[in-house]
Amino acid sequence: xxxxxxxxxxxxxxxxxxxxxxxxxxxxxxxxxxxxxxxxxxxxxxxxxxxxxxxxxxxxxxxxxxxxxxxxxxxxxxxxxxxxxxxxxxxxxxxxxxxxxxxxxxxxxxxxxxxxxxxxxxxxxxxxxxxxxxxxxxxxxxxxxxxxxxxxxxxxxxxxxxxxxxxxxxxxxxxxxxxxxxxxxxxxxxxxxxxxxxxxxxxxxxxxxxxxxxxxxxxxxxxxxxxxxx
Numbered sequence: 001x002x003x004x005x006x007x008x009x010x011x012x013x014x015x016x017x018x019x020x021x022x023x024x025x026x027x028x029x030x031x032x033x034x035x036x037x038x039x040x041x042x043x044x045x046x047x048x049x050x051x052x053x054x055x056x057x058x059x060x061x062x063x064x065x066x067x068x069x070x071x072x073x074x075x076x077x078x079x080x081x082x083x084x085x086x087x088x089x090x091x092x093x094x095x096x097x098x099x100x101x102x103x104x105x106x107x108x109x110x111x112x113x114x115x116x117x118x119x120x121x122x123x124x125x126x127x128x129x130x131x132x133x134x135x136x137x138x139x140x141x142x143x144x145x146x147x148x149x150x151x152x153x154x155x156x157x158x159x160x161x162x163x164x165x166x167x168x169x170x171x172x173x174x175x176x177x178x179x180x181x182x183x184x185x186x187x188x189x190x191x192x193x194x195x196x197x198x199x200x201x202x203x204x205x206x207x208x209x210x211x212x213x214x215x216x217x218x219x220x221x222x223x224x225x226x227x228x229x230x
Contacts, residue, residue, distance in 0.1 A: 101139035
């Protein structure tokens with residue numbers, strides 16, 4: 001009897017995880033990256049239903065929580081579609097950014113709307129790396145709860161365009177080998193062959209592929225090799 005109960009609970013847990021995975025895919029990655037207020041509410045609701053589903057005593061009761069989970073997911077999808085079609089609906093559903101700081105003034109009315117006090121406001125700025133309010137131009141509270149911070153021009157960090165020296169273009173590295181497995185299709189793109197690759201490894205002191213954890217190659221065919229020994 002106990003074994004049957006454990007097995008049924010296991011099956012229900014697997015079923016709820018599969019349904020959650022499918023629904024999350026349908027609702028989009030915003031559910032796990034930038035949560036708005038209704039995303040947060042829906043996420044908690046679906047997760048709560050999924051956990052309750054695991055302890056159902058009768059398989060005939062599964063239809064009800066499944067229907068509820070799907071209903072919540074469809075609701076999120078519909079709201080996303082409406083938000084994309086209508087700017088007014090988007091503002092109503094997701095809210096608007098709040099200006100918390102502007103013209104060297106902390107806007108207490110906005111802090112009140114956001115349910116923040118000055119200490120929390122300053123803490124969030126410190127977490128973002130800003131300790132001096134006089135260096136800031138504007139601070140917004142986004143609908144997902146994050147701060148958008150705009151620095152005054154004279155305090156803005158330098159970027160490449162501000163420099164007069166030429167900056168070489170950064171080229172991406174790509175993996176030629178992972179865990180001793182050589183990606184021959186990528187090796188072909190370098191214009192070299194396996195003999196050249198083996199020679200490069202031997203020159204770096206590697207006799208067998210088993211000793212290699214990762215090999216990165218740049219656009220000039222320079223290899224960086226990492227061994228699999230800690």
